[in-house]
Amino acid sequence: MKWDEFFVTGDPLIYGAMVSIVLVSLAILFGLTYYKKWGYLWREWLTTVDHKKIGVMYIICALLMLFRGGVDALLMRAQTAAPEMKFLDAQHYNEIFTTHGVIMILFMAMPFIFGLMNVIVPLQIGARDVAFPKLNAISFWLFFAGAMLFNISFIIGGSPDAGWSAYFPLASIEFSPTVGNNYYSLSLQISGIGTLLTGVNFIVTILKMRAPGMTLMRMPMFTWSVLITCLIIIFAFPVLTIALLLMMFDRLFGSQFFTMANGGMDMLWANLFWVWGHPEVYIVILPAFGIFSEIISTFARKNLYGYTSMVMSMVVISALSFLVWAHHFYTMGQGAMVNGFFSITTMAIAVPTGVKIFNWLFTLHKGRISFTTPMLYSLAFIPIFTIGGVTGVMLAMASADYQYHNTMFLVAHFHYVLIPGAVFAVIAGFHYWFPKVFGFRLNERLGKMAFWFIAISFNVTFFPMFFLGLQGMTRRTYTYSEETGFGPLNLLSMIGAIGLAIGFILLVYNIYWSTRYQPRDKTGDPWDARALEWSTPSPVPVYNFAVTPKVKGRDAFWFAKKNNEPLSDEKITKIHMPSNTGKPFVLGVAFFFLGFFLVFSWWTPSIIAGIAVLIILATMSFERDHGYYIPAEEIVQTEQKLRGDTV
Amino acid sequence: MLKQLFPIKHVAGYISSLVLSAVALVVLLDMPFASKMAILVVTAVLQASVQLVLFMHAGESEDKKSVYINIAYALFVGLVTIFGTLFIFVWGWYS
Numbered sequence: 001m002k003w004d005e006f007f008v009t010g011d012p013l014i015y016g017a018m019v020s021i022v023l024v025s026l027a028i029l030f031g032l033t034y035y036k037k038w039g040y041l042w043r044e045w046l047t048t049v050d051h052k053k054i055g056v057m058y059i060i061c062a063l064l065m066l067f068r069g070g071v072d073a074l075l076m077r078a079q080t081a082a083p084e085m086k087f088l089d090a091q092h093y094n095e096i097f098t099t100h101g102v103i104m105i106l107f108m109a110m111p112f113i114f115g116l117m118n119v120i121v122p123l124q125i126g127a128r129d130v131a132f133p134k135l136n137a138i139s140f141w142l143f144f145a146g147a148m149l150f151n152i153s154f155i156i157g158g159s160p161d162a163g164w165s166a167y168f169p170l171a172s173i174e175f176s177p178t179v180g181n182n183y184y185s186l187s188l189q190i191s192g193i194g195t196l197l198t199g200v201n202f203i204v205t206i207l208k209m210r211a212p213g214m215t216l217m218r219m220p221m222f223t224w225s226v227l228i229t230c231l232i233i234i235f236a237f238p239v240l241t242i243a244l245l246l247m248m249f250d251r252l253f254g255s256q257f258f259t260m261a262n263g264g265m266d267m268l269w270a271n272l273f274w275v276w277g278h279p280e281v282y283i284v285i286l287p288a289f290g291i292f293s294e295i296i297s298t299f300a301r302k303n304l305y306g307y308t309s310m311v312m313s314m315v316v317i318s319a320l321s322f323l324v325w326a327h328h329f330y331t332m333g334q335g336a337m338v339n340g341f342f343s344i345t346t347m348a349i350a351v352p353t354g355v356k357i358f359n360w361l362f363t364l365h366k367g368r369i370s371f372t373t374p375m376l377y378s379l380a381f382i383p384i385f386t387i388g389g390v391t392g393v394m395l396a397m398a399s400a401d402y403q404y405h406n407t408m409f410l411v412a413h414f415h416y417v418l419i420p421g422a423v424f425a426v427i428a429g430f431h432y433w434f435p436k437v438f439g440f441r442l443n444e445r446l447g448k449m450a451f452w453f454i455a456i457s458f459n460v461t462f463f464p465m466f467f468l469g470l471q472g473m474t475r476r477t478y479t480y481s482e483e484t485g486f487g488p489l490n491l492l493s494m495i496g497a498i499g500l501a502i503g504f505i506l507l508v509y510n511i512y513w514s515t516r517y518q519p520r521d522k523t524g525d526p527w528d529a530r531a532l533e534w535s536t537p538s539p540v541p542v543y544n545f546a547v548t549p550k551v552k553g554r555d556a557f558w559f560a561k562k563n564n565e566p567l568s569d570e571k572i573t574k575i576h577m578p579s580n581t582g583k584p585f586v587l588g589v590a591f592f593f594l595g596f597f598l599v600f601s602w603w604t605p606s607i608i609a610g611i612a613v614l615i616i617l618a619t620m621s622f623e624r625d626h627g628y629y630i631p632a633e634e635i636v637q638t639e640q641k642l643r644g645d646t647v
Numbered sequence: 648m649l650k651q652l653f654p655i656k657h658v659a660g661y662i663s664s665l666v667l668s669a670v671a672l673v674v675l676l677d678m679p680f681a682s683k684m685a686i687l688v689v690t691a692v693l694q695a696s697v698q699l700v701l702f703m704h705a706g707e708s709e710d711k712k713s714v715y716i717n718i719a720y721a722l723f724v725g726l727v728t729i730f731g732t733l734f735i736f737v738w739g740w741y742s
């Protein structure tokens with residue numbers, strides 16, 4: 001391979017990106033050295049096994065990826081803002097919508113959710129950490145390795161360009177000869193291992209590590225949603241893993257699973273992809289339901305309406321989500337019987353989802369509502385998500401879908417579900433739990449400004465796409481002629497996209513501003529909230545709870561506050577903690593190189609990296625580590641420092 | 648003493664899973680399709696039980712129930728995927 005094939009050449013946008021990447025990396029290296037922060041970075045972050053810090057790292061990565069994916073989105077909207085634009089060529093446009101889709105779903109929504117659940121779930125169930133802290137660090141570093149591998153593709157070798165669904169035969173080596181789809185296959189496999197481990201880890205944590213008295217039906221709704229989500233993860237992700245593995249064999253080793261000759265079957269890829277893909281959308285949306293439930297009941301000052309039906313509807317959704325996948329390819333050639341079946345199962349999902357919507361509305365009913373920033377996102381979610389749901393039922397009708405399929409109508413629909421369902425939720429959760437992690441709230445005025453920008457611009461961006469789709473504009477088209485008449489609505493959509501960008505910039509500016517000027521919160525419970533995480537001081541000390549709380553019912557912390565009873569009357573004793581380790585990070589690095597070498601089919605380096613992975617895994621298996629103890633006096637001191645002298 | 652230290656279950660499980668894999672290779676020989684499928688189904692089910700019982704210790708902990716619910720869920724998803732795919736591509740294919 002020649003150098004000019006190795007780096008992507010010939011596009012000024014990409015040269016600009018290369019230069020800025022080099023400059024930013026140099027600035028980071030220089031900054032770390034100049035301020036002597038290397039040791040701090042290594043000790044406090046790269047080797048940490050603390051669920052809260054791992055959560056924070058997930059969220060930082062997710063925010064960065066939101067910007068990467070957002071820039072992709074802006075570039076696409078710019079290219080289609082007017083007829084016959086010459087801003088991006090077809091190939092570049094293909095690469096951009098592919099990376100946008102993959103990044104937004106797998107490297108933005110998923111890690112953002114993982115970040116929030118890492119920080120919050122152990123606190124909500126009264127645990128000191130997750131069940132397997134070291135495994136948790138491995139999950140994070142594998143996700144990170146996968147995400148970085150995927151992101152370098154646009155300057156080294158070229159990005160995948162067959163859509164985020166990478167349908168065969170287009171994604172085969174015959175029709176996509178660049179290394180782009182190798183990146184797709186390998187980076188998703190690597191980060192997928194991390195995802196699967198997270199699923200296992202949190203199921204065990206939730207089933208095994210709850211504080212005494214916290215029965216399953218007393219758990220906060222967010223924890224419930226995470227439990228169900230993890231269940232879907234461990235059953236859905238293996239299907240993707242195998243599909244990606246077969247894809248890798250087809251592309252790297254000449255096997256014929258998804259080819260159109262020699263007994264291969266291209267349509268089987270689409271089938272397997274969506275067997276995973278539909279449950280995947282519930283993986284990103286169920287935790288959102290949990291987040292909104294927490295926020296709505298906190299700010300309506302009422303307990304959640306219909307707790308049991310909330311839980312049951314999630315259980316039903318998790319089962320139904322495995323029964324609907326063919327609605328993504330009604331037009332592929334199966335008969336009316338098949339389409340009819342999948343139409344009905346799809347529409348059936350609307351029922352448990354509707355139950356949840358009504359539960360939220362009843363929770364709000366007669367509540368004393370305070371309109372904080374997280375609450376605004378939650379309230380805006382309800383009507384916007386309902387539009388997404390209604391258009392979803394339209395798409396679920398197989399015969400009508402022959403008209404909507406692969407048009408901008410679909411693009412509008414899934415953004416109407418994903419943006420309120422996933423993005424609003426994680427931003428709301430971010431505002432809501434921020435004071436728990438950092439000890440101060442984000443500024444409300446800036447937060448609300450960002451909210452209005454985002455909520456209004458979102459509709460300006462995506463509502464026109466419904467009409468564009470009905471007029472016949474297909475998705476994934478990089479340009480159109482003047483005569484189609486698609487120009488004005490696309491321009492409107494571009495204006496909305498700019499508004500969204502402003503909203504997200506305000507959000508980040510708010511983080512900066514609040515870090516400098518917001519007053520610090522001494523109470524640990526700035527929102528007067530209900531679940532156990534608010535009973536700890538903020539920022540939460542490493543050991544989370546000085547003494548394990550005893551739970552007597554739902555909303556344990558709320559009733560402890562109202563009845564003025566302490567959550568536990570036990571004495572502070574020494575606490576056992578897991579010790580830090582650098583191996584998960586090293587494992588991530590090894591996996592990154594393994595993936596990178598495989599992408600380029602450099603066999604000898606691949607084998608060496610593969611052996612390195614195995615050696616690291618072996619040393620981890622034989623390692624003896626008994627953790628360490630924090631002495632009782634130290635805990636007493638920390639608590640006094642964080643809470644003032646009241647304890 | 649040695650008996651307690653020696654992980655007899657794991658070694659037995661390891662050997663039997665190797666043997667089961669080897670037995671499955673028999674289908675490469677010339678024989679009717681039906682017997683090939685029979686051999687594969689039987690060895691696959693045995694293999695899965697070896698993994699679940701000997702390595703994953705299903706049935707050993709006090710909360711067996713959650714383990715069994717999990718296995719039931721796994722069976723549900725596996726069967727739905729297989730028979731759903733057959734439904735789409737074979738029985739329900741447009742013709």
Ligand code: HEM
Pocket residue numbers: 070073074076077097098100101102104105109162163164165411415418419422423461474475476477497500
């Ligand atoms: C932030 C504002 C966003 C804008 C302006 C935007 C815009 C777009 C556009 C223009 C397309 C491609 C249309 C086409 O040519 O077919 C697209 C595709 C897509 N978007 Fe977004 N998007 C945004 C956020 C998101 C988010 C948050 C998610 C997911 C959580 C998401 C997921 C997707 C997916 C999966 C695709 C399909 C990619 C493909 O065709 O392979 N987007 N988006």
Ligand SMILES: [Cu+2]
Pocket residue numbers: 277278281324325327328
């Ligand atoms: Cu679906």
